[in-house]
Amino acid sequence: MTAVWLIPALPLLGFVTLVVLGRKFGDPGAGIFAACMVGLSFLGTLGVFAHLLSLPHEERAISQTLFTWISSGSFKVSIGFLADPLSITMCLFITGIGALIHIYSVGYMKGDPKFSKFFVYLNLFVASMLLLVLGDNLLLTFLGWEGVGACSYLLISFWFTDPKNASAGKKAFVTNRVGDFGFMLATFLVWVTLGTVNYEQIRPLAPGLAAGTATAIALLFFLGATGKSAQLPLFVWLPDAMAGPTPVSALIHAATMVTAGVYLLTRLSPIMAEAGWANDVVAWVGALTALVAACAAIAQNDIKKVLAYSTVSQLGYMFLAVGTQSYVAAVFHMITHASFKALLFLGSGSVIHAMAHEQDMRKYGNLRKYLPITYATFMVGWLAIAGIPPLSGFWSKDEILAGVFNAKTFGNLALWVIGMAVALLTAFYMTRQVIMTFFGEEKWRHAEVDAHGHELHADEEDAVDDHDHHHLTPDHTPHESPISMTLPLVVLAGAAAVAGLLNLPFGDPLKFLEHWLEPTIVGEHELPPGWVQALLSLAAVAVAVIGILGARAVYFQKKVDPAKIEKPVFAHAWYIDETYAKFMGGPGETAFEDVAQFDQKIVDGAVNGIAGGTVGLGNRLKGLQTGLVRTYGLGMAIGAVALLAYVVTRIGG
Amino acid sequence: MDPLLSGNVDLMTVVVVLLKVLVAFAGLLVAVMGMVWFERKALADMENRFGPNRAGPFGILQTLADGMKLSFKEDLLPEKADRFVFRLAPLLAVIPAFLTFAIVPLAGNFSNGNDGVVEILGHKTFMQVADPQMGILWMLAMSSIAVYGIVLAGWSSGSKYPLLGSVRASAQMVSYEAALGLSIATVLLIGGMLSTNQIVAGQYGLRWNLWMTGIVPFFIFIIAGTAELNRPPFDLVEAEQELVGGFHTEYSSMRFAMFFLAEFMNAVTMSAIIVTLFLGGPSGPTFGITGWISDYVLPFIYFFLKVLLFLYMFAFFRGTLPRFRYDQLMDLGWKFLIPLALGWFLLLATVRVAADQGWNLPLTVVVCLAVLAAGAGLLRAAIRNSEHAEAMAAGSVAKDASEVDV
Amino acid sequence: MRVEMFTFLLAGAICLGGALGVVLLKNPVHNALSLVATLFGVAVLFVNQGAYFLAAIQVIVYAGAIVILFLFVIMLLGVDRETDEGREPLVAQRPLAVATGLAILGLSLVALLSAGQRATGDKADLAPLNQPGPDINHLAEVLFTRYVYAFEITAVLLTVAVVGAVVLSKRTNEPLIDLDEFPEGTVVDVRRRADDAKAQDEVDADAEVVAVPDTEGDPQEGGDD
């Protein structure tokens, strides 16, 4: 199976073709072409997947080196691909969900003046993401890492004529840079200590790392991961990133790119296994992020912001799993989350589409009447994320929590409690969203009401998707989205419902995913005995049910004033973003000014000084170029004498 | 290599060498005197007049008388002349003329594949002053040196007519040297040897290079040789109507005599070289006679007769042919003789290879001739084309064109 | 041996005399003649060492073609007058040149005399010289087997040189350097602008003089440039 390179090459081909011919292909054409490319890539991935399945368990890795990319001294990097269970799993849902979202986008972006450009970016994103996942070395992964970052930036600020969208893009970009810095340092460190950046070569060498070095590497990579995967303290960009078109939010900021950090740490599990307390840091950061984001989610009114904070929170779960060495659980949750979160985002997109691009949930209500398919699929997503069995979210979340309960991590019980709290909050805010959107009265029919009398509008301005300017009017009648949008919803709903089958905890033969990933992952974790697991599961289900009922009580039966729960501190996500802004505007700004001064005076000064010095030197030296042949001849002769003298002295010795 | 010098060099060897030098030099001088008289007589006959008839019987001592007269004339030195070079030039004209003669085999028994070895004072040797390894290249080298005499004579006179004459002469000599060399190359291709002795030895019987090379190189050599000598019809160098007297206008007395001598020496030498290269030199039938007659007398007679033929030819040219214009001269040299010589050389080389490889000889020759004809056609087209192009020196165009022909 | 020694001394003296003549004589024609003397001496030295063929082509090529070309150029371009070599415009050029020459000589001699064979490195493994038959045969064999590519490439080189010479000597009416070819801002352009400015100044100055002929202004200011 030597067609591994085709997987990223096809979207790349789509990208190149669309760059050149995108406008020619026109409105649906470009989108269909892009979707076909990703679909073909998916088929290719399936082929590789089937091939891997046919191989014996231990040999399930295809590495393919195309050519040498950089060769500088002992530093040698190839463009090469590594298709092993981990990367192919990632590829499957990147290309699978990617293809669905491409199809969805054909409907969603219909009539946009930059229609073909959108698919240019999307294809480039898929290609970069596949490169990130398939690359057989850190540098190639970094290339993909930066590629997805760039595409994310381009897509967040896709409607850049609105300064808010543009600044959201910049925010995402800058925040990610901080993380990339960690990635780069970590890569350098790996190169210096191990002498290679190739994963397959790192794997046998990693156990030889000193504990301190491994910890440093792991922490630096984790810094990179916090940027890309929106963890504390760098999560602030993701909620703002919802400014981009909804398919983008679904594909990039829910399903694929944000999981890159999880993928990276999983891929580097050989190093993480040596990293000691860095794992504790990962786990705690993940847990705290999950909690902080879940709290924020309950107070958001923007339908997509709820999902965005939810994403942050779910990613926190994944890191919690990574930190407790339950990589399989992390990947499992990554897969299930990818399907149900994509589903939720696309569903919300469908809602937004139906509601004339109004994103404020306070103006929704009773939409189940108008959007039956969206409603039905959204229900599946809701129950899945809330952790109701037998839907997928339950199984993966349960496995994480079970893993945490039994982990050797510092304060594992506290982590478990936090995890349970987050599960509760998740069920709560999702139920809140579902009720506000699909149940109750049709609130948009009341002109400009603020049903709950909130003083603060929770940044609703920021997230308003007003790329076309027809606003929601009281006489608006929502209508179901076209087939190209509902079809992906149905498919994803199916996936979200059954994805749990991948790794059922009822017995070893049913843990398909675990066996599948076994050859790739280093790290041992022990699940608690069966009866404990059963108890834990029961507890989780109970917590989820409590959350759902609580939300029902507050928002459906209106027993409690929502304002008591939706505290401003939650709405502002604990004021973390504001603190950053304050710092950056105050002491930060002066520091930046100084840095800018330094750059201008010293760095630029050095560059300009060298240039100026060269010019000056040249002006002085040009006198040597007399144009007189005899002077040149004399120079040559003197040089010849010097050479001769050297040779003669050598002869003597 | 001359067997004389292969052993130890003793006193007798030196004596033999000196003897040969003396004989050759004296013989050459006598030949020149004879040649001058002979040419004047022949010209006079063609022009229906008497020619020299006062000094000695049939005026045969006329040259001697002229020489004596010249030696008593005043030796003029022009004021603007470059003294040293002015005096050096005549020597540079004469010496190469004689040095070329040194490699010509004058006698020796070459019949039946003999190598022409004779015995003088108990030493085996060739009847030629020297037989250097590079043989015929020596002749080319000397003819290169001969150019200097003319160039420097013209320049050092400090006068424009001699300068023009000398520039013409040297350009002409350099140009025709190429054709000359190429026709010599065909001879070398047939014989495989540079040594004049061996070239002659290779032509025993009637295997003269004249036929062996297919006659064409012979004619090329004669034309180019005549041009090298600056003799009519290629005597633009001293075209009296245009240049007064050419490069030696300012010379008088013995210095003029030297140029005069050199010119006729060159004529004799050239004839001898032609004979050596194409007509088998001194070889000829011996009628079964052995001893000194077959070693010295008969070969020398053959040699003398053959040389005489060419001396007459030169006189005949002078008497009958009009002088070339300068551009005609250059066109003939660059656009006709050199391509032809080169083409013929390639033809002979191909035939040689064909013979070695056992190819079908007639077919090879036909194919070669066809290729050469095509090349000639191309060259002609190129020349005609370039004649339309303005501001092109005739010489350089032809140079280009000859490259095309290769 | 004695004959060869005699030949060497004679030819060597001719060579040295010729070489000195090339450098010291003032008239280019004399220089050329001195060069011929050296070339001849070298040819004799070649013969002295048994390189007959090389001696012959040394004379034919160098003396017969190259120096004749020199003489042509000297005579046709009319640079055959004595050159003024008394004045040296470049400071220190002469002493430095002589010093360099002496240094080259000294170092070469040191290398040759002290190092002996080591200066040459290993001996090549071509055909030995002392074989029966004329040297041209052995030379030809080496040239047409081992060095056949080099030989053919030199043939190409000669062809290219001939074509180049023809192109160079073609008489054209355009200036050698087309100043308009150079983009704005290059050195040539700057220089041209300077020239233009100078010319403009001259025109202005002339105009001034013409315009105010009888003012007190010194006519030499504008007129004498």
Add this chain to the structure above:
Amino acid sequence: MFTLTETWYLVLAALIFSIGAVGLLVRRNVLVMFMCVELMLNAVNLTFVSFSTALDDLGGQTAVFFVLVVAAAEVVVGLGIIVAIMRRRQSADVDDISLMRG
């Protein structure tokens, strides 16, 4: 009486080379400079032949052959350039040709 070894030839060649080098640097006439280059080339040729004889190997003579050919080509092109230049400026003084100065 000294015997004639290759050292004699080599010393002679070194002398000629040095003289040529000095001449190249001192003389201002382009043509004479060119001649000095030829002097140096000849000195090298002499060295080649001497080593060829001393080492009993044809290599040196082969090198001389190529030097001769290249020298011929060089002179042809060089003189072509000189003629082209001298057509513009009636001087053979190399110091006058300094258009390429910095």
